[in-house]
Amino acid sequence: MPEIIATALATPGLVWLLLTIAAAGIVRGFTGFGTALIFVPVAGIFLEPAHVIALITLTGVASTAALLPRAWGQAERREVGTMGLAALVTVPVGLWLLTLLDRDTVRWIVAGVAAVTLAALIAGWRYRGQVAVPGLLAIGALAGVLGGLTGLTGPAVILFYLAGQGAAASVRANTILFLAMLDVVVVGNLLLRGAVGLDTVVLAVLLSVPYFLTSLMGQALFDPRHERLYRAAAYAVIGLALVTGLPVWE
Structure with missing residues (x-):
């Protein structure tokens, strides 16, 4: 066991990984998203893609424990569950492509995925229609493929919710639940x-230690009245x- 701990402490770029995941925790805490968009590009400098995907999904358990009870x-659990079912089927496709x-x-x-997501959000793209079940399944399926291939589990759903007209608290809760x-699903497939x-x-x-703590900090900072500030910071x-x-x- 000491050897395994020593190996973890010798991980290339560990200090940067810790700082990055701490910053991602704050953003995740007050917006409900952003961890993978922040952590994966930086972690990819030091680690192989499969390792990055495993780390970001395993570490996600920490923020889930901190944020899920309130979310x-x-x-809207039925809507989120529909997308989750589609993602369950397509995550193996993403891992195969990897x-x-x-x-x-x-x-x-x-x-590319991160840039498109960020550009769409900054541009203020909005979808004003109603998304039926086939649309929800398609969004979930895309999220599953991207999650398995890159570890970016959130972009498809983030764009769906933040581009809509839902209240900040609802958007945040739906995003947290889906990412959880x-x-x-991703961890289960990696274990198999x-x-x-x-x-x-x-x-x-x-x-997970700094991530859990900063997720709680971000959640404590969350106030729907300051939605624009949160999004700009994210x-x-x-x-x-x-x-x-x-x-x-x-």
């Missing part, structure tokens, strides 16, 4: 594939992580 009562692509290709996909469901070793679990536990942090994680800097 459960505010979320085995076919090299590291830099995956990093560019991460950068998808984390469970034998892709999660004890060393990864130990590192995830290490990262966009700035996501943008910084995106630019920092681009493969062109290496």
